[in-house]
Amino acid sequence: MNKKKTVxxxxxxxxxEHDISLLSAKNIISNIDTDRYSILMVGITKEGKWLLYNGSIDNIKPREWEKHASPAFISPDATQKSLIKINKNKFEAIPIDVVFPVLHGLYGEDGTVQGLLEMARIPYVGCGVLASSISMDKVYTKIIAEKQGIDQADYVVAYKKELKEIDKVVSKIESSLDYPCFIKPSNAGSSVGITKAHNREELIKxxxxxxxxxRKILVEEAIIGREIECAVLGNEEIRASLVGEIISAGEFYDYDAKYNNEESKTIISPDLPREIVEEIREKAIRIFKAIDGQGLSRVDFFVEKDTNKVIFNEINTMPGFTPISMYPMLWENMGISKKELVNKLIELALRRVDF
Structure with missing residues (x-):
């Protein structure tokens, strides 16, 4: 009988996105096949403290989980491949086989944790250092899309230090883009810090x-159209799902519209011409390959009103697994249950050729 692997x-x-990560983790932990895997739950606090969580899955809630945890961290020592548990100044090394980094946004989805796991030579779910860091940075993602010849919104890049001379920055933006336009931190997730400007005053704010x-800011033209998402899965052989549509209750799909407004909707297999759906699927795979993606990603597009032109928006290398998240829903629509999907992702991690 094969010994269980430890994930x-x-x-x-x-x-x-700390709180969103907790929701995603609950869903993922609940769907790991415990006949095949032993599970260690390790949380990172908002302050950056690593803790081995020993409580119920139901109590993985903001701050609550920390009450049932003890200090632990993943060792960067490649000869150990272990989780180091600390108890009264004594250290215990627990062997581990694979890591599922359910971390969204900075210090998790941006290549930093992936770098630690590469040093430790521990297989992990999802994209590598390069793909993670490029995709987290919206400006560099756009550069990759440009090289692929994929249509996207026109944009201007500004830097925090330049805002000391705000009039020059505004003039540069207004000479290139019309209102309305979107202002985005180059490195952030769940639409945190994103605003839509209809005039100069709103642009400055x-x-x-x-x-x-x-420190790096992306200003984009506003695309009038439908927001469409596509899921990709695989290492060498990449699959793309059918598509889903986001109907935002707000003026755009910001953090509040995503997680706090029940009037926002996700539609699986929306009414779109077949050729548009196939174009989105093909471009999703092309972008995923261009960033050297592995495991999973969700690729977001616009379908422009009137023209039906497909316009790339962004790629997310660790998409949400919350009850309202599009990524698992898209694969469920393709006949892959959450349980199958989660365990497939772990299998893909264990089969990666670079470990």
Whole structure:
């Protein structure tokens, strides 16, 4: 009888998406095949403290889970491949086989944790260092899309230090883009720090807000159209799902519209011409390959009103697994249950050729 492999589910983190990570982790842990895997739940607090969680899955809630946890961290020592548990100044090394880093946003989805796991030579779910870091940075993702010849919104890049001369920045943006336009931190997730500007005053406010979240700021033209998402899965052989549509209750799909407004909707297999769906699927795979993706990603597009032109928006290398998240729903629509999907992702991690 084969011995169970030990999987560490890593959740929480220091990003603005900490609470979303907890929701995703609960869903993932609930769907891991415990006949095949032993599970260690490791959380990272908002302050960056690593803790081995020993409580119920139901209590993986903001701050609550920390009450039932003890200090532990993944060793970067490649000869150990272990979780180091600390108890009264004594250290215990627990062997581990694979890590599922359910971390969204900075310090988790951006290549940092992936780098630690590469050093430790521990297989992990999802994209590698390069793909994770490029995809987290919206500006560099756009550069990759440009090289692929994939249509996307026109944009201007600004930097936090430039805002000391705000009039120059505004003039540069207004000479390239019309209102309305979107202002985004280049490195942030769940639409945190994103605003839509209809005039100069709103543009200045949006630039200052984005600068709170990142030193690099992306300003994009507003695309009028439908928001469409596609899921990809695989290492060498990449599959793309059919598509889903986001109907935002707000003016755009910001954090509040995603997680706090019940009037926002997700539609699986929306009414779109077949050739448009196939174009989106093909471009999703092309972008995933271009960033050197592995495991999973969700690729987001617009279908422009009137023209039906497919316009790339962004790629997310660790998409949400919450009850309202599109990624698992898209695969369920393809006949792959959450349980099958979660265990497939772990299998893909264990089969990666670079470990």
């Amino acid at each position: 560490v589910v890593l959740f929480g983190g220091q990003s603005s 949006g630039l200052n807000l984005a600068a709170v979240h990142d």
